Amino acid sequence: FSASGYRTAIFGKWHLGDNYPYRPQDRGFEEVLIHGGGGVGQGPDYWGNNYFDDTYFHNGKPKKFKGYCTDIWFDGALKxxxxxxxxxxxCYVPTNAPHGPYNVADKYSKPYRDKGVKGNQANFYGMITNIDENMGRLMSRLKELDLEENTILIFMTDNGTSGGHDGGMRGKKGSEYEGGHRVPFFVRWPAGGLKSPGDVDRFSAHVDVLPTLIDLCGLKRPAGVKFDGASLAPLFKGSAKRWPDRTLLVHSxxxxxxxxxxxxxxxxxxWRLINGKELYDIQADPAQKKDVADVNPQVVEQLRRSxxxxxxxLSQGFDKYCEIVIxxxxxxxxxxMSHDWHCPNPAWSQSAVRRxxxxxxxxxxxxxxxxTYEFELRRWPVEVDAPINGAIAGGKxxxxTKARLNIADKDLILPVPQDAHSVTFRAELKAGKTRLxxxxxxxxxxxxxxxxxxAKRL
Incomplete structure (x- = not known):
């Protein structure tokens, strides 16, 4: 989009890297307002964020805001x-809500509690109600600005429900069954020549989004890129004479x-082939209750070959890392932050740091x-600035007594003074990929x- 003359912005959840060269501002976004990590309050996020009056990262710098997270994302988008x-x-607005923790103002959750919905479930629904309210604000403002007719407005989600209605599908977020990954994709473009409102019943997936937008917006196609997806524009405009039966794959x-x-x-x-073994006819059995692999061995074999x-x-890249550049x-x-450690159970959350x-x-x-590089080791982030061995509120x-740093060919050890907030190492390093x-x-x-x-280059 940026290369085709569009102004670009993101407001909300990025979750594709908190360091150069993986931040949104390194990937084409000119205006950036995001929380850190994969959710508000996770380890890379600003310490102590809880959805209300938080500090978020605006164009790479922490900035204090007043209000509720989802409202702040939409406020930024509207501006x-x-x-x-x-x-x-x-304008990309990936909300963190209704992701846990399920925090929302009482006015949104109370109507559900009044109907007998308990605890976090009421909060979950309240968070969705707040998103709905903000979508209404966005649509109204587009109309007021006379942008409604020629703005492509897309509403979608990133995975199946984590705690709400499953639409009769099997599984929830993270599942390989339909309820884990089947999501809505609603498109509105009044002046775009789309067909009459209704469902597109052809099989499609996330990999189709970029090719579709390239076609609809007339963007420059990046040279040398072989897309996994296809443009859905002919389906949206009702001009597709035929649409091939496709085989697409997902895994968690x-x-x-x-x-x-x-x-x-x-x-x-x-068809849906699950874990290479179970087979479901999704048209006859959308709830995936009856495994029909035994009576359709040829279908199983064909899908296994795919x-x-x-x-x-895919596996050609499994031995490669996405190095953070220092x-x-x-x-x-x-x-x-330890959220990005390579190990079985990294300390990805602020609660893990506390304990x-x-x-x-x-x-x-x-x-x-x-x-020459300097490495400052801390147990708590600089915005907390507590002693390594100290316990902040709710912490342990x-x-x-000893700090150790291993990077490239350097293996360094220093004492940890009792009240030290950090321990700092210096090392002469050569350019290149390594582990820290x-x-x-x-x-x-x-x-x-x-x-x-x-980590700092001096």
Whole structure:
């Protein structure tokens, strides 16, 4: 979009990297307002955020806001749209709600509690009601700005429900069954020549979104890119004479090293092959109650072959890491957080930091250039600025006496003074890809990684 002259912005949840070169501002977004990590209050997020009056990252800098998170995202989006109403714009508003923790103002959850809905379920529905209210604000403002007719408005979600109605489908968020990954994709473009309002019944997926928008918006196609998806524009406009039966694949790995067939679905217009074994006729059995693999062996074999081809292509990158770059002009210093450790159970949340989780792992990093680098090891982030061994409210004290840093060919050890807020190492490093790992260890040998490391090229 940016390369085609559009103004670009994101407001809300990114969850594709908190460090250069994976931040939204490194990926084409000119205006950025986001929380950190995968949810408000997770480890990379600003410490203490709880959805209300939080500090978020505006164009890479922490900024304090007043109000509820979803309202803030839409406030930012509306200001951006108003400022760019006379030129093409792409505005992306991925809300963190209704993700846990389920926090929302009482006025949104009370109507559900009054109807007998209990606890977090009422809050979950209240968060959705707030999103609905904000969508109404957005649509009304587009109309007031005379942008309604020629703005493509898309409403969708990123996964199946985590706690609400499942639409009669099997499974919820994270499941390989239909309820885990089948989502709405509502498109509105009054002046776009779309067909009469109604359902598009052809099989489609997330990989189709970019090719479709390239067609609808007349964007420059990136050179040398082979898209996995197809443009849905002919279906939207009612001009598709024929639409081929496609085979698409999804899986939910959520582990360090992907495993073949793990939580996978091979899908066509009619069939769903689950984990390479179970087969469901999704048209006759949308709830996926009856496994018909035994009576359709040829279908199973055909779908398994499709998976094998897909896996052979995908697995070529399984031994590669997405290195966080240290020492770049774009982000110096770089804050590393244990959310991004490579290990079985990283300390990804602020609650894990509070309880002093005895976990550890390495960061995959790339030193951008030769030079002197400084590494400040902390248990608490700088905005908390508490002693390494101290216990803040709701937290647990530790008794670390020794700090260790291992990076490239350097393995360094320093003492941890009792009241120290951090321990700082310096090292001469060569440019290149490597691993960075830290340890905070007490006299009994109990160890954990430094959850926060601030790395700086001097």
């Amino acid at each position: 951006f749209i108003e400022a760019n109403k006379n030129r093409p714009f792409f 790995q959520r582990i360090e090293h992907p495993e073949k067939w793990r939580k996978s679905a091979v899908m066509t217009q009619r 998976y094998e081809r897909w896996w052979a292509d 020492g770049s002009d774009e982000q110096n210093p770089t804050r590393l 002093g989780s005895k976990s550890n792992g390495f960061w995959a990093v790339e030193i951008q250039r030769d030079g 004290a530790i008794t670390a 790992q830290t340890w905070l260890t007490d006299d009994n040998g109990t160890s954990r990684g430094a959850y926060y490391v601030y």
